Each structure stands twice: as C-alpha cells, then as structure tokens.
Amino acid sequence: MVNGMTNAHSYANxxxxxxxxxxxxxxxxxxxxxxxxxxxxxxxxxxxxQRHRRHPDWPYVExxxxxxxxxxxPETAYGRVYAWFLGRGSEAMDVHLAWLDxxxxxxxxxxxxxxxxxxxxxxxxxxxxxxxxxxxxxxxxFRVNRELNGIDATGRLKPADPAMTxxxxxxxxxxxxxxRNPVAQAHAMALFRRTVNLIRLDRFEIEQxxxxxxxxxGPRMLMQGxxxxxxxxxxxxxxxxxxxxxxxxxxGEVLDAHYDPATCLFSEYVDPVNGSRGTLLxxxxxxxxxxxxxxxxxxxxxxxxxxxxxxxxxxxxxxxPQLLLSATSLGFNPCHPGMFKAxxxxxxEPLDSSMPWWxxxxxxxxxxxxxxxxxxxxxxxQCLEVFRLCHNAYFTNYLNRDNMLFPYQSLDGKTGKxxxxxxAVPEGDPLYxxxxxxxxxxxxxxxx
Numbered sequence: 001m002v003n004g005m006t007n008a009h010s011y012a013n014x015x016x017x018x019x020x021x022x023x024x025x026x027x028x029x030x031x032x033x034x035x036x037x038x039x040x041x042x043x044x045x046x047x048x049x050q051r052h053r054r055h056p057d058w059p060y061v062e063x064x065x066x067x068x069x070x071x072x073x074p075e076t077a078y079g080r081v082y083a084w085f086l087g088r089g090s091e092a093m094d095v096h097l098a099w100l101d102x103x104x105x106x107x108x109x110x111x112x113x114x115x116x117x118x119x120x121x122x123x124x125x126x127x128x129x130x131x132x133x134x135x136x137x138x139x140x141x142f143r144v145n146r147e148l149n150g151i152d153a154t155g156r157l158k159p160a161d162p163a164m165t166x167x168x169x170x171x172x173x174x175x176x177x178x179x180r181n182p183v184a185q186a187h188a189m190a191l192f193r194r195t196v197n198l199i200r201l202d203r204f205e206i207e208q209x210x211x212x213x214x215x216x217x218g219p220r221m222l223m224q225g226x227x228x229x230x231x232x233x234x235x236x237x238x239x240x241x242x243x244x245x246x247x248x249x250x251x252g253e254v255l256d257a258h259y260d261p262a263t264c265l266f267s268e269y270v271d272p273v274n275g276s277r278g279t280l281l282x283x284x285x286x287x288x289x290x291x292x293x294x295x296x297x298x299x300x301x302x303x304x305x306x307x308x309x310x311x312x313x314x315x316x317x318x319x320x321p322q323l324l325l326s327a328t329s330l331g332f333n334p335c336h337p338g339m340f341k342a343x344x345x346x347x348x349e350p351l352d353s354s355m356p357w358w359x360x361x362x363x364x365x366x367x368x369x370x371x372x373x374x375x376x377x378x379x380x381x382q383c384l385e386v387f388r389l390c391h392n393a394y395f396t397n398y399l400n401r402d403n404m405l406f407p408y409q410s411l412d413g414k415t416g417k418x419x420x421x422x423x424a425v426p427e428g429d430p431l432y433x434x435x436x437x438x439x440x441x442x443x444x445x446x447x448x
Contacts, residue, residue, distance in 0.1 A: 009046055011405050014039070016395035022388040024371065024380075027445045034104075039395065039405060040438050042105045044431045045096060045114045047404040052117055059124040061089040063428035067357075068410075068418050070403035073427060080155065082425050083132055083144050086125040087171030089430035091229065093118040093125075094178035095439055096431060126179040129172045130187060136160040138194065140168035142207045165198035166205035170222045174229045182235060189239055192226065196246050199223065202272055207424075214269030214278050217258045218285060220250035224292035231299040241305055247296045248309050251316060254289065261319055264326035265345045281345035283331025284359025290324045291366035294373065295440065321370035321379055328363060328386045336416030337393035339363065341423075353413035356423040358433035360394040363387075365437040368444045407434055 017035045019026065026032060051062040058064070060081065064073045097118050100111050132140055132148045139160035141150035152158040169191060176188035198204065199219045206216065227247025231240040257270050258277065266286045267277035297316045300306050306313065330348040331339050338355035367387035374380035397416065399405040406428060412419040 009404065011043065011401045014401055014405065018392050019388045022384045024448050028448060033442060036438050036442060037103050038105045040435055041099065041103050043404040044406065044435050045106065047406055049114055049117060060086060061121050061430040063430050065428050066426065067406055067428045068408050068420055070400065077427065079146050081144050081146065083140050084142055084168040084171045085430055086129050087140065087175035088432040090122050090125045090175030091178045092430050092432040092436050093122045095436055099439055122179060126176060126184050129175055133191065137162035140172040142166060142168050164203050164205050165195045167207065169195045170226060173226055177230050177233050180233060180235065185235055212269050212278065212280055215272040216269055217254045217289065220254045221285065221289040221292060223247055223250045224296040228295045228299050231303065241303060244300050244303050245305060248300055248312055251293050251296065252312050255315065255319060259319060259323060264322045266323055266327055267345060279344050279346055280342055280351060281327065281330060282342050283327045283339050284356065284362055286327035287324055287359065287363040287366040290320045291362055291369055293320055294369035317373045318375065321374055321383060324366050324370050324386060325382055332389060333413050336411065336413060338397060338411055338413065340413050350413060354419065354421045355411045355413045357398045357407040357409055360390045361434040361437040363390045365441045368441045372444055372448055
C-alpha cells in the first residue's frame with residue numbers, strides 16, 4: 001500500500017533480468033522484449049491509470065507524487081503546472097498509445113481504459129498548451145499556475161519574456177505535433193520556427209539557480225528529438241523536411257563546437273565568443289545527444305534531402321558512437337553503478353555525484369542506435385557492453401517495488417542510496433525519459 005492507495009498489482013517479488021553477457025541476439029529475443037514491456041510499460045501505464053482514478057478531476061497526466069517514496073505531494077502542488085511536462089507528456093502518451101496493442105501483459109479492459117485516458121490527456125494537454133501560448137506572449141514557460149499564467153519558482157506571477165525561448169517551447173512543439181490535428185500542428189510549426197530563430201541567437205532560458213558560464217549544447221540537442229518527432233508525425237510533408245533540415249544544421253553545429261574528434265571529448269558548455277570548450281561533461285546529456293542525433297540521422301537518411309547531407313550523415317555515424325563510449329567511460333560510476341550527473345571531461349572526476357535515473361535509459365537507447373550503425377565489429381561489441389552496464393545498473397538499483405516499479409529519481413553516487421535530490425522537478429516524470437527511450441529502443445532492436 002502506498003499512501004493509502006491499494007496496489008492491485010504487487011511487484012514486491014519482482015526480480016530484474018541481469019545480463020552477464022550480451023549479443024545482438026540477446027536484445028532481439030522475445031524474452032528481452034517482454035522483460036522491457038512487462039517491467040516498464042505495463043506498470044507505468046497501470047500506475048498512471050490508478051492515480052487518475054484517485055484524482056479524476058486533474059485534467060493532465062497525474063504525476064503529483066514523490067518518485068522516491070510514492071507519496072502524494074501536498075495539495076498545493078496541484079496549483080502548479082510544469083508546462084514543459086504538458087509537451088513531453090503529450091508526446092509520451094502518443095507513443096504509448098501506438099504500442100498499447102503490443103503490450104500483452106495488459107488485459108483487454110486495461111488497454112481500453114488506458115487508451116481512453118491517454119487520449120483524453122493528450123487532448124487536454126494540447127488545449128492547455130494552446131491556451132498557455134495565448135496567455136504568455138506566444139511562449140510556453142517552464143511553469144504556470146492553475147490558470148495557466150507564467151510563474152516563478154516561488155509561485156509569483158512572472159510574465160514570459162517574448163525575446164527568449166526555453167525547454168517549455170521545445171517540448172510544446174513535440175506535444176502539439178503529437179496531437180495530429182491540423183490546427184494544433186500549424187501552431188506547433190509557428191512555435192518551432194520562433195524557437196529555432198531564438199536558439200540561433202542563443203536566447204535560451206535555462207531553469208537553474210546557478211548556470212555554468214558559456215553556451216550549452218542542450219537546446220540544439222533537444223531539437224534532434226523535435227526533428228525526428230515532426231518527421232514522423234507532421235501531416236504536411238513540407239513540415240517534415242523543414243524540421244529535419246533544421247535538426248541537421250544544429251547537429252553539425254554541436255559537433256563543431258562541443259566535440260573534439262581527436263580526443264573524443266565532449267564539453268557541455270563552450271565560450272560563445274572564442275569557442276573555447278569547458279571541462280564540464282554531463283554524461284547523460286552527451287549520450288542523449290547520441291540517441292536523439294542518431295534517431296534524427298535515421299530519419300534524414302530516409303528523407304528526400306538525405307543525399308544533400310551525405311557528409312553530415314557519415315560524420316555523425318562515425319563520431320556519435322565514439323562520443324557514447326567516451327562519455328560513458330568518464331561518467332559511469334563503477335563503485336555504485338549508475339551515471340554521474342556531471343564530471344570533469346579530462347579525468348572523470350565527479351563534479352556532481354548525484355546519479356539521476358534518466359541518463360541510464362537514454363544511454364541504453366544511444367547504445368542500441370550506435371550498435372545499429374557501428375562501422376566495425378569491435379565497435380559494436382563496445383557499444384553492446386555499454387548497454388549491458390547501463391541495463392544492469394538501472395534494473396538493479398532504480399526501480400521501486402513499492403511504487404509499481406516507477407524509478408527513483410536519484411541515487412547518491414557516494415553511497416548508492418536513494419536521495420531526495422531533485423534533478424529538475426519534484427514530481428514523477430510522465431513516462432517520457434525512461435519509457436519513451438525504451439519504446440524507441442525496442443523499435444531499433446526489431447531491425448538490428
């Protein structure tokens with residue numbers, strides 16, 4: 001029982017599938033596919049369905065709980081909406097809807113209920129995003145109040161700066177495109193173009209109290225996922241090509257500015273004036289770039305404009321797997337398996353020893369995509385080993401048996417214990433970071 005909530009599906013005796021060795025055949029096996037679906041997708045869907053039935057008046061994905069304990073957040077939490085979660089939540093709901101009929105461990109009644117709920121939430125979140133943009137100078141702020149007006153971290157009204165962009169805008173594009181409604185998609189593309197122009201001007205808000213000096217690769221990295229999302233879901237083929245063109249431009253800029261092919265080292269921040277690379281490496285952000293970038297490369301290769309980007313495609317397929325190996329080697333914690341939040345890219349010294357949950361699924365996605373395009377058998381073997389390490393670390397240490405296997409938000413890299421360090425927001429993720437990466441991963445595995 002969690003916070004008075006009876007758990008109809010007990011996972012108290014669940015045990016992880018540990019990989020002592022790994023081959024492509026391991027990943028392609030039905031046993032592995034069923035493990036991922038039964039361990040991540042089924043319980044995640046059940047948890048959200050259960051939370052909705054306890055809070056049926058909440059119109060969006062119901063994640064108002066502490067992931068480390070399963071306990072409800074205070075009632076005041078319902079007065080705050082993380083607007084970027086509306087975007088990533090809409091995308092996540094859409095991806096899960098596409099997979100529901102293949103999730104055999106859900107009953108027919110569960111699938112019907114989840115399909116209805118996730119469709120409702122996707123529509124509600126689309127409507128909210130459009131309303132937020134209308135009330136906030138076309139922006140999607142990081143957080144809004146229940147009336148959908150922008151607020152700061154203390155809850156005070158904070159008008160959105162129309163001369164800036166941020167994570168809310170990026171994820172809103174993906175959420176609006178995922179609705180597959182022509183009107184919503186028209187708004188998505190207008191927001192996309194505005195966001196792209198401001199990223200090019202480096203007018204990007206980062207929601208941190210202390211931000212390292214320099215320009216982060218983050219916005220351009222996230223736009224790789226936007227490019228893939230639009231290319232999959234846009235009703236207008238012109239929009240699909242436009243999004244891939246932008247994503248390709250940004251991927252080239254990131255590799256030029258943040259990656260040193262001679263050493264395979266990656267810098268989270270660079271000096272926008274002289275181009276000097278900093279020493280901070282966020283290993284999860286680096287591997288997220290690999291996974292999202294190779295996903296975009298796959299879409300671009302299939303597109304009508306792929307031949308015009310032959311040089312970038314070849315470069316990405318060569319450099320991104322090397323970046324995966326470098327970032328993992330520096331960022332993986334062998335003492336308490338997981339991935340540090342930040343390390344020194346020269347020696348791997350932890351700069352932030354917390355270990356958030358999300359970077360392991362992102363690295364697994366990246367590893368599978370790197371395996372799919374590896375230039376040599378030796379490289380493929382190395383990428384498979386990265387996958388094995390991250391798989392074992394995630395499924396051994398991060399899933400909470402008392403909260404339907406929903407992942408703990410963060411572990412302490414010095415002790416391996418669960419810690420209430422909040423990576424971004426204090427509530428549960430709307431099945432985006434882990435589940436979204438796993439479902440994308442399964443699609444790649446099917447074609448290995």
